[in-house]
Amino acid sequence: MASAASTPGNRPEIDSRRRFVRKLGERANGFVEFEFAIGEPEIFVELILPRDDFAEFCTGQQVEMLPARPADGLPTGDWDWRLSDATGTRFK
Numbered sequence: 001m002a003s004a005a006s007t008p009g010n011r012p013e014i015d016s017r018r019r020f021v022r023k024l025g026e027r028a029n030g031f032v033e034f035e036f037a038i039g040e041p042e043i044f045v046e047l048i049l050p051r052d053d054f055a056e057f058c059t060g061q062q063v064e065m066l067p068a069r070p071a072d073g074l075p076t077g078d079w080d081w082r083l084s085d086a087t088g089t090r091f092k
Contacts, residue, residue: 014039021058022066026051041066 020037022044027033032054037044049057058065 019061019063020044020066021061021063023068035066036061036063 016039018039020035020041022035022041024033024035024046027048030051031048032051033046033048034054035044036047
């Protein structure tokens with residue numbers, strides 16, 4: 001029988017009531033780039049909103065703010081990158 005803290009296969013249960021935001025940066029035009037996650041901060045989507053809408057979004061979602069990534073947080077592997085890492089990169 002699975003406990004309240006795990007699911008079948010002994011995986012931890014995700015608490016979908018928890019919402020996370022990690023602010024990645026703010027553009028000169030006032031848009032805020034950020035990561036948004038539900039339940040697990042490691043599984044996120046990248047979003048961008050105007051500054052006022054970002055504040056409203058965070059309030060409405062009752063988010064937990066995550067610390068900024070380290071300045072040297074460069075991708076180290078094939079799966080360790082974000083769309084924002086590709087900003088300004090020219091692909092062939």
